[in-house]
Amino acid sequence: MMAAAAASEKCDDVVLIDKNEKLGKKLYITGKGRCNLTNACDADVFFDNLITNPKFLFSSFYGFDNRAAMDFFESCGLFLKTERGNRVFPVSDHSSDVIKALKLRLEHNNVRILNDRRLEDIKILDGRVCGLTASGEYMKADRLILALGGVSYKGTGATDDAFRLAKSLGLKTVPAQPSLVPLTSPDKWTAQVSGLSLKNVSVRLEYRKKEIFEGFGEMLFTHFGVSGPLILSASSYIKEQMYGDGLVLHIDLKDALTHKQLDERILRDFSGSMNKHLINSLDRLLPSGLIPVVIELAGLDPHKRVNGITRAEREALVDTIKDLRVSINGNRGFDEAIITRGGISVKEVDPSTMECRKIKGLYFAGEMLDVDALTGGFNLQIAWSTGHLAGVSAAKE
Ligand SMILES: Cc1cc2nc3c(=O)[nH]c(=O)nc-3n(C[C@H](O)[C@H](O)[C@H](O)COP(=O)(O)OP(=O)(O)OC[C@H]3O[C@@H](n4cnc5c(N)ncnc54)[C@H](O)[C@@H]3O)c2cc1C
Known part of the structure; x- marks a missing residue:
């Protein structure tokens, strides 16, 4: 959602595909239904709370940090408050309002939302993305951002599709492991x-x-x-x-x-x-x-x-x-793990754009990357920062 919102600021033909019947199912259950959407800490504290591959996140975080994420949500009409340990929540205490804010921005930017479509395959020609298959339907696409999430909490629609697709594209992955569990x-x-x-x-x-x-x-x-x-x-x-x-x-x-x-x-x-x-x-x-x-x-x-x-x-x-x-x-196990450790190896991704090093026009964002953090709003901030950078980079191209 963040990637689509960022891409659609510069590009007028953005399509958001999600296999669920509605957007933000995992976001809905975050922070015990209140969504701890980021942490209002200083940059050094943010990086102290990252566990795997913190350096990989320098460009994306400094390009769209926690303050930028808060400004973004407030510009979407979401009022925020900061609690103990700098944890940031919506004033309403409803994660559904975070989803609403994102959806509002997507609608405002004319992003076409296709729910109930599962990305099955990615078509590559001469080292470039040229299309995809979702729920049996082929679509042309010259740029594709993958933000398929981790494998935990299957009830939210989480699968190991990220690993399956990466394997089919010949990209290195780090094995999934339950974390914050x-x-x-x-x-x-x-x-x-x-x-x-x-x-x-x-x-x-x-x-x-x-x-x-x-x-x-x-x-x-x-x-x-x-x-x-x-x-x-x-x-x-x-x-x-x-x-x-x-x-x-x-x-x-x-x-x-x-x-x-x-x-x-x-x-x-x-x-x-x-x-x-x-x-x-x-x-x-x-x-x-x-x-x-x-x-x-x-x-x-x-x-x-x-x-x-x-x-x-x-x-x-x-x-x-x-x-x-x-x-x-x-x-x-994954049934109770807040996040998945492992994912697409960061060696496959250019940290200054989130683009795949081997396949042009293919970008990654969020938990499917081999990055993770402690609790406190840091994992969602990773999603916002990498999603924003992937969206901006894809639109720039
Ligand atoms: C119980 C719980 C509480 C949490 N609380 C917090 C919190 O308060 N603060 C915090 O910072 N983090 C929290 N997290 C972690 C946070 O939710 C995740 O890190 C974050 O949602 C990752 O975002 P993402 O966009 O990468 O993945 P997701 O939010 O998982 O989104 C991935 C999307 O991709 C879709 N998808 C997957 N495969 C396909 C496919 N093949 N085709 C089409 N669509 C597909 C899914 O349907 C899903 O909508 C919590 C996690 C859990 C489980």
């Missing part, structure tokens, strides 16, 4: 505390004892393992081969306290409940569901009386609270 654990205790959400915790993700992610914030235990904002971010740093091979999440449940401070705090709590069982003496320190889990992982007897707890046992408790470990053996 909840993680699974073989540790049965996570199911025991399913639904428990932790705020203000710090987590470290280690692969074979080497840190690959570190963050502070919110996470959630589920019947299959772990989820929530911190975990989705952590998933962006995991390579497929790491799963089940020494991938461990370390949770610090009391980030604000040092080991010594936590020990003193426990001693204080204990002093008021000397005759209680250990299991009944930690309710001011930990969420109730976690108490039996922490005691078991620390190797302690839950029914031991507090006045009999040794220093070594207290140390084990402190160590477990400061380093609760969850083994990670997989993720929830």
